[in-house]
Amino acid sequence: MKKKLLGFVLGTSLVMGLAACGGGSDTNKDTASGGEAAKIFDQKCSGCHGGDLKGGMGPNLTKIGSTLSKDDILNTIKNGKGAMPPNVIQGDDADKVADWLAAKK
Numbered sequence: 001m002k003k004k005l006l007g008f009v010l011g012t013s014l015v016m017g018l019a020a021c022g023g024g025s026d027t028n029k030d031t032a033s034g035g036e037a038a039k040i041f042d043q044k045c046s047g048c049h050g051g052d053l054k055g056g057m058g059p060n061l062t063k064i065g066s067t068l069s070k071d072d073i074l075n076t077i078k079n080g081k082g083a084m085p086p087n088v089i090q091g092d093d094a095d096k097v098a099d100w101l102a103a104k105k
């Protein structure tokens with residue numbers, strides 16, 4: 001069971017790695033529109049908040065910008081909240097994601 005899961009994880013990251021290589025030229029194209037923030041979120045936060053921000057183990061964040069400011073979100077990322085661990089991302093990454101989420105209204 002464990003081995004099977006590992007194989008799945010490895011297989012998935014291999015496929016994702018190949019896909020990333022294929023689209024390499026436009027990786028940074030849409031940084032301004034949140035492409036990079038979305039990618040970070042996808043890697044670090046979507047496990048709990050869902051790939052489409054609609055929530056999972058963590059709350060729905062699709063309209064988080066209407067209740068929390070960028071600073072509030074940054075604080076949540078830094079300090080954690082309830083079952084959410086602190087410092088999942090830091091520095092520039094945290095700043096980008098907070099900025100991107102604050103625009104979700």
Ligand code: HEC
Pocket residue numbers: 041044045046047048049057058059061064067068073076077081082083084085088089097101
């Ligand atoms: C281990 C699971 C987990 C991960 C990983 C995680 N979160 Fe959370 N998050 C939660 C849970 C659970 C809550 C609800 C905490 C509470 O209110 O008690 C939460 C709450 C939040 C809130 C506050 C929502 C509100 O309405 O107050 C924000 C903003 C947030 N998360 C953003 C993020 C971001 C950005 C990331 C990635 C850097 C992230 N989370 C990663 C589980 C997670």
